[in-house]
Amino acid sequence: MGEWVNLTDVHSAGGTRLTQYYTVELCLHVCRDVLDNCAGVDIDARQHDEIRCWVHTSVTDFDETYRSDGITQYRLVTSCAQPGTANVSLGTATYAKAQGLVGNQGEPDSRNVPRFS
Numbered sequence: 001m002g003e004w005v006n007l008t009d010v011h012s013a014g015g016t017r018l019t020q021y022y023t024v025e026l027c028l029h030v031c032r033d034v035l036d037n038c039a040g041v042d043i044d045a046r047q048h049d050e051i052r053c054w055v056h057t058s059v060t061d062f063d064e065t066y067r068s069d070g071i072t073q074y075r076l077v078t079s080c081a082q083p084g085t086a087n088v089s090l091g092t093a094t095y096a097k098a099q100g101l102v103g104n105q106g107e108p109d110s111r112n113v114p115r116f117s
Contacts, residue, residue, distance in 0.1 A: 003077040004028070004040075011042040011071045014061035015054030027053035031076055038076060046070030 021027045024043055031038035039059045044052035
């Protein structure tokens with residue numbers, strides 16, 4: 001199980017926005033349980049219809065932080081992701097294999113998993 005250190009009103013440069021993760025739970029789940037190389041996330045909850053999930057793949061992103069009201073940075077301390085559980089291209093947010101992604105009510109939601117051929 002992943003553990004988090006969180007910083008309130010802080011963000012770092014270098015994150016990649018994943019638009020399909022629109023709740024705090026989904027954003028933390030993809031970092032902790034799906035991505036092999038996730039170091040943490042910035043969650044922007046400032047007056048948007050949905051949260052904005054920014055994923056960081058390098059701990060060096062956290063070398064500099066910036067004050068940002070309404071953004072919480074979660075840094076992953078431990079991760080339960082196993083090598084090979086996901087093959088992710090953050091630039092296009094495509095997945096070769098992603099399991100366990102859920103919708104708003106906790107049921108499997110294939111709309112959250114981008115498809116590719």
